[in-house]
Each structure stands twice: as C-alpha cells, then as structure tokens.
Amino acid sequence: MSRAPARGAAGLARRTRAAAFSIASVALGASGCTGPTVPAGPALLAPTTTAQPDPPARPDARRSGFSDMSPATQAIQRDDAANPAWLWVEDGRQRFAAGCGRCHDVAAMAGVAARYPAWDAAARRPLTLGQRIAACQARHVSPSAAPWPPEHEARLALEVFVALQSRGRPIAPPADARLEPWRERGRAFFVQRQGQLDLSCAQCHEQYAGRRLAGSVIPQGHPTGYPIYRLEWQGLGSLQRRLRGCLVGVRAEPLPADGEEATALETFLMQRAAGLPMETPAVRP
Numbered sequence: 001m002s003r004a005p006a007r008g009a010a011g012l013a014r015r016t017r018a019a020a021f022s023i024a025s026v027a028l029g030a031s032g033c034t035g036p037t038v039p040a041g042p043a044l045l046a047p048t049t050t051a052q053p054d055p056p057a058r059p060d061a062r063r064s065g066f067s068d069m070s071p072a073t074q075a076i077q078r079d080d081a082a083n084p085a086w087l088w089v090e091d092g093r094q095r096f097a098a099g100c101g102r103c104h105d106v107a108a109m110a111g112v113a114a115r116y117p118a119w120d121a122a123a124r125r126p127l128t129l130g131q132r133i134a135a136c137q138a139r140h141v142s143p144s145a146a147p148w149p150p151e152h153e154a155r156l157a158l159e160v161f162v163a164l165q166s167r168g169r170p171i172a173p174p175a176d177a178r179l180e181p182w183r184e185r186g187r188a189f190f191v192q193r194q195g196q197l198d199l200s201c202a203q204c205h206e207q208y209a210g211r212r213l214a215g216s217v218i219p220q221g222h223p224t225g226y227p228i229y230r231l232e233w234q235g236l237g238s239l240q241r242r243l244r245g246c247l248v249g250v251r252a253e254p255l256p257a258d259g260e261e262a263t264a265l266e267t268f269l270m271q272r273a274a275g276l277p278m279e280t281p282a283v284r285p
C-alpha cells in the first residue's frame with residue numbers, strides 16, 4: 001500500500017488550504033465549480049459489506065458533510081470496495097488482534113466511538129477516542145515507548161477500526177457533568193473569531209454552510225466520519241488534522257496536538273452532532 005509521508009502531505013494540504021481560503025475570503029457566497037470529480041479507486045481488500053446507506057435526512061437542519069459532496073465522491077464512500085480507508089481498517093483489524101485482543105473483544109467496541117470523548121479517571125480529563133487508544137497502548141501494551149501522536153499510523157489504523165464498529169449508530173455523548181466545562185470551552189472556541197481572516201468556526205459552518213468556497217461547498221462541520229480518507233491528503237487523517245486545515249485556512253495558529261483546547265473542541269463538536277449517525281470511515285474531498 002502506498003502512503004504519503006504524513007508531514008509532506010500535511011504541508012501540501014496546508015499550502016493548498018491556505019491558497020484556497022485566500023481566494024475564497026473575497027468570494028464567499030459566489031458560485032464556483034461543481035466540486036472535485038474523482039475517479040473511483042481500485043477495488044481493494046475484501047471488506048465485510050460494500051454498499052453503504054447514505055446518512056439519512058433529518059427532521060432538524062443538521063446534515064453530514066456527506067450531503068455536500070459531489071456525486072463522484074459520495075460514490076466512493078458508498079462503496080466499501082472503492083473506499084481507500086479500508087486499507088487502514090484491515091491494518092487496524094490485524095493490530096487489534098495482535099496487541100489489544102487479549103483484553104478487548106471486538107464486539108465490545110460497538111458503540112464506543114459514538115460516545116467519545118469520554119472522561120478518563122486516571123488522566124482527570126476527557127480523552128478522545130484516539131487519545132484513549134494511545135493511552136491503552138502506553139498504559140497496557142508498551143509503557144516504555146513514546147506516546148502515539150494523533151497521526152501515528154498505528155493509532156489511526158486502530159482508531160478507524162474501532163470507530164467502524166459504531167458505523168450507523170447515533171453519536172451519543174455521555175451525560176457526564178465533568179464534560180460540561182470542556183464542552184463550554186469548545187463552544188467558546190467555536191464562536192471566537194480567529195486568524196488574519198478574522199473568521200470564527202461558527203461563521204463558516206453555521207452562517208455560510210451550504211455556500212461555496214473556492215469550489216467546495218462549506219459543510220456544517222460535523223465530525224461524523226473520523227478518521228476520514230481525504231482525497232486531498234491521499235491518506236487517512238484524524239479530526240485534529242482536519243481542524244488544523246481549517247485554522248491554517250484562516251491564518252490562525254494550529255492547536256497543539258492532543259492539547260486541552262483541541263480536546264475541548266472535539267468534545268463540543270461531538271455534542272453539537274449528537275444524534276447524527278457515525279459514518280466512519282468517511283471519504284471527504
């Protein structure tokens with residue numbers, strides 16, 4: 001399997017995003033092209049199921065970024081055999097069996113991703129699913145090794161495999177009062193204007209959602225499908241990486257990896273998306 005080195009790909013993504021936003025900052029709301037047209041990928045490893053139902057339309061106005069994608073990109077996500085994220089799923093399946101299976105049943109992972117971030121007593125803070133997996137690795141599997149950062153290959157592969165076990169389930173953040181201050185902190189960040197473009201997450205993802213920005217439709221920004229296979233990255237990436245793209249896009253400082261602010265933001269975003277179905281592994285342009 002071919003995977004671009006994460007740093008190089010991220011650098012390219014950053015530059016591409018920054019360029020797209022700088023054009024777009026003057027063109028918000030102007031109509032653009034019809035979005036990327038991408039040939040379907042080759043049939044990859046044999047997945048367990050292939051045809052995926054579309055995320056259902058909702059009575060409220062919230063919708064997955066899936067509905068804002070071009071038909072060609074939607075087709076890749078609909079077909080597990082065409083979705084390149086399955087390379088990482090298979091890798092994760094093997095890693096899980098080898099390193100995690102002695103303590104965890106795969107079946108017991110059903111629904112877990114839908115209720116993360118969750119409070120961790122030992123860390124005395126919420127952990128995202130990726131952080132939870134890295135913590136298990138550090139606490140129970142290889143205590144002497146350096147902790148896995150968000151884009152670590154093994155962490156991403158295990159995260160996509162674990163989150164797949166929640167596919168189709170509604171996002172269900174825990175009713176845990178200890179998470180409230182974190183959600184509030186995330187909410188405050190979401191509405192705060194950022195960067196040289198002086199735009200908040202809310203301006204783009206609420207006010208301007210559905211409008212075009214340099215050719216792509218601005219989605220509502222729900223974290224329903226992470227980790228995602230992003231065509232622009234040519235690889236699998238975490239929600240933190242996606243958010244870094246948005247922050248760099250408005251010329252703001254990216255958040256430190258696995259830091260409190262990034263975790264608070266993810267805790268808020270999952271609450272904001274409560275009830276929307278998980279669609280990992282999603283494909284995004």
Ligand code: HEC
Binds near residue numbers: 096099133137
């Ligand atoms: C030695 C046993 C052990 C191993 C090995 C282990 N874990 Fe865990 N895992 C635990 C325990 C115990 C917990 C509960 C929290 C804690 O004490 O860390 C947990 C919690 C979790 C959770 C959260 C479950 C929930 O319901 O909230 C996930 C996800 C998880 N582990 C994934 C993994 C992955 C992926 C691996 C392999 C890299 C792994 N674990 C390896 C013992 C283990």
Ligand code: HEC
Binds near residue numbers: 200201213242
């Ligand atoms: C200038 C407008 C803009 C701002 C500001 C912005 N974003 Fe985005 N965001 C986008 C666009 C455009 C995309 C989709 C890009 C694509 O897929 O091509 C996106 C994608 C996303 C996604 C992925 C949704 C999915 O379906 O996977 C999330 C989550 C997200 N943004 C959250 C945020 C957060 C949180 C902030 C604030 C820190 C933020 N964004 C700031 C424009 C913006």
